[in-house]
Amino acid sequence: MSLLQIRNLRVEFDTAAGPFRALDGVDYTVEAGEVLAIVGESGSGKSVAMLAMMGLLPDSATVTADEMSFEGVDLRSLSTAQRRKVIGKDISMIFQEPIASLNPCFTVGFQLLETLKAHTDLNRRQRRDRVIELLTAVGIPEPERRVNAFPHQMSGGQCQRVMIAIATACHPKLLIADEPTTALDVTIQKQILDLLTGLQRDHGMGLIMITHDMGVVAETADRVVVQYQGKQMETADVLTLFEAPEHPYTRALLSALPENATGDRLPTVSDYTEAFASEQTEART
Amino acid sequence: MSDAILKVRDLKRDYVTKGGLFTPPRVLHAVKGVSFDVERGSTLAVVGESGCGKSTLARMLTMIDAPTSGSIEIDGAPIDISAGKVTREMRQAVQIVFQNPYGSLNPRQKIGAVLEEPLLLNTSTPAAERRDLAMAMLEKVGLKPEHYGRYPHMFSGGQRQRVAIARAIMLKPKLLVLDEPVSALDLSVQAQILNLLADLQDEFNLTYVFISHDLSVVRYIADQVMVMYFGEAVEYGTRDAVFDNPQHDYTKTLFAATPRADVASIKARLAAKSAA
Known part of the structure; x- marks a missing residue:
């Protein structure tokens, strides 16, 4: 059984100019411990697909699929409350703009604790320890001091590390990284990619890497889905894709x-x- | 260096942060003595990570910021904005294109007005002629005449960057500073913009100072490469010299960090993965 199985996913948005089809019959399969890259330009529907799967799209969107299951559980049949149990715990996501995705009003420690509080049974002391452990794991120097830092006191690369810490706090089975390094320098990009693939390998997570950078694909992916204007162009393992693109x-x-x-x-x-x-x-x- | 249009000698820029009651003021050396020449019609790429001083360098070249010390000479004429004697002609000689085309265009200004504004402010071209020049420029950068009356929000990122480039070359500058012009764009659009820059360079014999952190783009577009690290130029030479034989440790780190998209390195990675 695959970790994630999506078949024939369609997403339509109601707009003033009539329905707009953002995604037209795409399929994704992710096995446990596999890195799937979704490549495409802006507007190719790569982020929409993941948001649809997590139920994060606005009401103006109509999502239909022949199958959408995570570990055999049909995601479409879940109530909102049940879905919240899965999302943020078993499936989590990191976004493109690390500085924008953290709340500027709270310390990074607080934002990490929040996730742990919602999804785990750890007591206050254990949560505190786990936060330090997580910050250490993602390579934040002096984690005991940095838990009390606000996002604006950190660099973009460090904010992205904190985002990764939040996303991996509950040992997710599937991590979705939406353009995790686009806003970062190459040297920092390398560190973040190494961190992500390292965590993925150590925990046997499934990882979906959404990107438009072929270099990132070449460095991280096992399999690749190429999308263009909401349609799937090609699915292949990474070597085949670069060696003999169809x-x-x-x-x-x-x-x-x-x-x-x-x-x-x-x-x-x-x-x-x-x-x-x-x-x-x-x-x- | 026979026909150097831009000569920079020992350029420095310090920023002083104000001290408090008990804290002494601190001096940040953003650019610590950089020297280089750029020949007419060629491209110098400046590479480095954020905070290395490359944008400060761009601000000094475009006469936005005054250098603390050192000299800049453009087409034989020294420029020194701290003395307040930069003529309008000097300012026209250098133009800049910024990284983010979403932020660098005024959302309330139509594209036509965007393109005509440099002429309106700097020259005494009559309105009808300004309009014709703007129309001609739209076509040059691959946009259509009907785009003249539209607003920036109606354009994609790539089209906006075309507008920003068009605006920068309206005054026929001698030197164009491009501060990460393609890093906010998709791969396919990036290729179009790079081609456009190459076309324009051929047509107007433009000189580019191209600031970037993407080495694959730099390798494609540059004639000369300068690598900056903490305000210093740690490596400076022709493209082939820098890429084939990097000298400084930082340059080597930079090369190692750049993702490789060739089949051999994918094979190597997959082999290492299955061995682990």
Whole structure:
């Protein structure tokens, strides 16, 4: 049984201009201990898919799927209260903007304690110890002192470490990282990616890495889903994807990498959209 | 260095933080003596992590901030804004494009007005001619004439960055400072903007100072590379020299941290993973 199984997920938003389909029949499977990367540009629906799965979309969204199960439990049938038990504990998520996702009014220690209080039976002292332990695990120097720090007193990389600490506080089985390193420097990015893959390996977590950076995919993923405009272009294991990309869109993405530049100008993805469009019509007929 | 358009010698910038009643004022050396030349029509890439002084350098080059000491010479003319003698012509010679196209355009200004404003403020071009120049520029940067009357929120990130670039070259500057122009953009859009920059450089013989922390972009676009670390230029040379034979430890760390997207390194990673 897979850790996460989603089949034929569709998400529609009601807008003033009529319904807008953000996701059109995508499938995801994540095994325990596997790293799945979802790649795509902005607007490809990669974040929407995860928000839909966690039930975090606004009311204007209609989510339908043939199957949406986590450890065999149908996520669609859960009540809000039951869902809250799962989310934040067994499934947790870290977001792109570390500084924006922490509450500026409370210390990082408080925000960690909050998660532990909601999801564990630990008493006050144990929670306190666990917070220190978590901050140490994510590589915050002087954790005893930093628990009392406010988010604005930390750098972006440290805030992201705190976010990771919060997300992994209850040993989640599935961690979703939504562009975890886009706002960070390369050297810090490396540290955060190492931290995430390290935690993933040590705890045997499933990890979903949402990103638009092919470099991040190459460095972390086992399997890759490529998305474009709410549709799934290609699913492959990471080596196959880079060695022999099937879909023209994937090929376009890979050739748009500056390090793969051969000529004077970079090939852009729009050079390939015609090929993509013709394939779409073929698929429909 | 025959035709250096930009000559920078021993440039320093200190920021003094005010002390309190019992704390003495502290001096932060943001840029600690940087020297370099940029030739006309070439691209110098400045690489480094946040806080290394690369944006401070950009602010000094664009005459926003005065250097504490050292000299900047643009096209043979020394500039020194602390003495307050920078002419309008000097300011036109250097323009800047910022990182975040969502923050650098006024949301209440139409694109046409955005493009015409530099002309309005700096030249005595009549209105009809300004409009024509703005239209021509829209086309140059790959936008359409109908975009003239639209507002920034109607554009995607890549299109906004095109507008920001168009605005920067309206006055035909000699030197364009690009402060992380593609780091907020998607990969496919990034490629388009890099191509646009290359096209514009060919057409107007523009000189770029390209600030970035993405080494793969730098490798693609730069002629010269300068690596900054805590306010110092730890490495400076041609692109090939820096990439093929990095000297400083920090440059090596930077190279090691850059994710690699080639098949060989994926194989190596997967092999290491299955062995562990």
